[in-house]
Amino acid sequence: MRAFRDLRITHKLMIIMMLTSSVAVLIMAIAMVINQAVKESRTIANQLETLAQIIGSRSTGALAFDDQRTAEENLHALSAKSIIVYAVIHKANGRIFAEYRTSKAWPDPVSFWVFANEIEVAKDIVLDGERVGRIRIVKLVAESHGGQVQARDLEAKEGVIFTVILPTL
Amino acid sequence: MRPRRSQSVFLLALIASALAPPRLVHDGAQTIEEDTLKAVYTYQLGKFTEWPAAKLISSEANLNFCILGKNPFGSSALDAIKNKRVQGRPLRIEIYPSGLLPNEAIATCHILFISESEKSRLRSILAQLRDSPVLTVSDIDNFAAQGGMIALVKLQEQVRFEINSMALRQSGLAVSSKLLELAKLVPDPRPGAPR
Numbered sequence: 001m002r003a004f005r006d007l008r009i010t011h012k013l014m015i016i017m018m019l020t021s022s023v024a025v026l027i028m029a030i031a032m033v034i035n036q037a038v039k040e041s042r043t044i045a046n047q048l049e050t051l052a053q054i055i056g057s058r059s060t061g062a063l064a065f066d067d068q069r070t071a072e073e074n075l076h077a078l079s080a081k082s083i084i085v086y087a088v089i090h091k092a093n094g095r096i097f098a099e100y101r102t103s104k105a106w107p108d109p110v111s112f113w114v115f116a117n118e119i120e121v122a123k124d125i126v127l128d129g130e131r132v133g134r135i136r137i138v139k140l141v142a143e144s145h146g147g148q149v150q151a152r153d154l155e156a157k158e159g160v161i162f163t164v165i166l167p168t169l
Numbered sequence: 170m171r172p173r174r175s176q177s178v179f180l181l182a183l184i185a186s187a188l189a190p191p192r193l194v195h196d197g198a199q200t201i202e203e204d205t206l207k208a209v210y211t212y213q214l215g216k217f218t219e220w221p222a223a224k225l226i227s228s229e230a231n232l233n234f235c236i237l238g239k240n241p242f243g244s245s246a247l248d249a250i251k252n253k254r255v256q257g258r259p260l261r262i263e264i265y266p267s268g269l270l271p272n273e274a275i276a277t278c279h280i281l282f283i284s285e286s287e288k289s290r291l292r293s294i295l296a297q298l299r300d301s302p303v304l305t306v307s308d309i310d311n312f313a314a315q316g317g318m319i320a321l322v323k324l325q326e327q328v329r330f331e332i333n334s335m336a337l338r339q340s341g342l343a344v345s346s347k348l349l350e351l352a353k354l355v356p357d358p359r360p361g362a363p364r
Contacts (some may be wrong), residue, residue, distance in 0.1 A: 061347035064213045066327065070351055128216040128256060 041119060041141075048121040048137050051078070056125040056135040059089055063097065063125060063132045071098035078137070079103070085118070086138040092131055117141055206328055207321050208246040211282050211306050214319060215255035217348040220279060221341045224302045232258040233277050237294065238267045238284030241308075255279075269294060275301050283307040283317070291315060302341045313355045318342070322353075331355050 004012065055074050062071035071089050075098055078084045087100040118140050125133040215232055232255040236242070253260045265274055267286055281303050287294060288309050295316045298305060305318045312320035313331040318340070320331040330352035337344060 058347065061217060061345065061351050064216065065210060065330075065348075065351055067329075067351050129254070 044119050044139060044141070045121055048119060048139055049123060051081075052121050052123040052135045052137050055087075055137075056089075056123055056133070059098075059135070060125060060127040060132060063089070063091065064127055068098055072100070074098075075100035081139075084137060084139045088136050089125070090134045090136070092133055097133060202243070202245065203323075203328075204242050205246040205249050207308060208242045208250050210321060210328055211280060212250040212253055212255065212260060214304065214306060214344075214348070215260075215280055217345040218280075218304050219343040219345075220304075221302050224279070224341075230258055231261040232256065232279050234260055234262050235270070235274060235278035235281045235303075236262070236264045236284060237270055237281055237287055238265075239286035240264050241282075241284050269297050275303060278303050280304045280306060283309065283312075285309055291317070298340075300340055304342060305336075319344075319352075320355075329353070 004015070007015070055077065059071045059074045061067070062074065075087045075089065078087050078100055079102065084100075085102045088096055089098045091097045118138055120136065120138045122134060122136040124131050125135055212234060215234070234250070247262060250260060250262070263274070263278070265271065268290070270278070270281065275298065281298070283291065283294060283305060285308065291307075291309060291312075292315070295305065299316075306321065307317055308321040308323075309315075309317070313333040313336075314320075316333065316336055318333055318336045320333075322329050322331055330348070331354075332344065332349065332352040333355050334344075334349070335356070
């Protein structure tokens with residue numbers, strides 16, 4: 001603090017201005033990352049909702065005629081998306097009708113600062129205007145590649161932002 | 170020698186179980202009476218069927234569930250489908266006596282459940298209905314293979330379907346692929362029927 005006091009007024013002003021602008025850029029960067037994370041979560045949730053809608057609609061026959069095997073086959077189509085870890089179809093009375101769990105290793109929770117490590121959507125399954133069941137799909141935000149848990153696009157975006165910020169400080 | 174009490178109880182239980190209506194596994198472990206399940210499934214088939222527009226216009230606002238022959242559905246089975254709607258239309262149940270279906274019924278029925286009692290007349294009933302947009306359903310053996318549209322088949326304590334898609338197509342009806350994927354498809358045996 002004494003060193004700062006002994007500085008010339010022009011240097012003091014320069015340091016204060018630099019600190020102020022750095023803090024402003026940092027806040028802006030954090031806001032951008034948060035905004036990106038929120039957008040990313042919304043996009044993933046929208047994609048999951050569409051998927052839930054498609055699989056739910058395909059399963060109306062299975063629900064109406066109590067064909068558990070077909071419902072399980074429909075859910076199994078989700079195995080093409082490695083990041084979907086769990087999906088379930090409930091009957092209208094709440095009973096579990098068909099379930100899918102990924103056979104791949106479930107990645108450990110990531111201590112990444114995204115708001116949630118997993119995203120879950122649930123949608124009613126409607127047949128001819130009548131609710132016949134409900135589908136729930138759970139997807140991880142992080143994806144497992146060869147045993148390594150990697151935060152996806154978001155981490156890359158964060159890296160880009162901080163690469164841009166650091167030289168300005 | 171008088172039968173012992175335990176023997177009598179066993180005998181009574183045996184008679185009661187023989188007289189009780191058959192039950193099928195439904196909704197997991199829950200069981201349901203076979204006739205109720207068949208009635209519910211038959212009505213639900215209507216949700217997966219598309220009738221020609223002319224058929225829907227000609228029969229006012231109801232969707233008519235007709236039963237031909239001895240009514241196989243008990244009161245609880247009929248109660249289970251009472252007040253239901255199919256494609257936004259209230260379901261109306263009509264029962265016709267054994268024999269051929271009256272002409273006016275061919276015009277108004279959307280779903281026709283042909284009772285086991287009509288087994289001997291099945292060929293003439295199906296010939297009468299040929300090319301009419303009436304969804305024929307039955308639990309008579311080999312119903313779909315004899316030219317009927319949808320057969321209800323008991324398989325491992327569950328009711329499954331056999332569908333004669335050619336018979337459906339010839340009558341101008343279409344069923345959803347969601348129903349087709351649950352069913353076993355059987356070829357139409359009638360002479361001249363395309364394969």
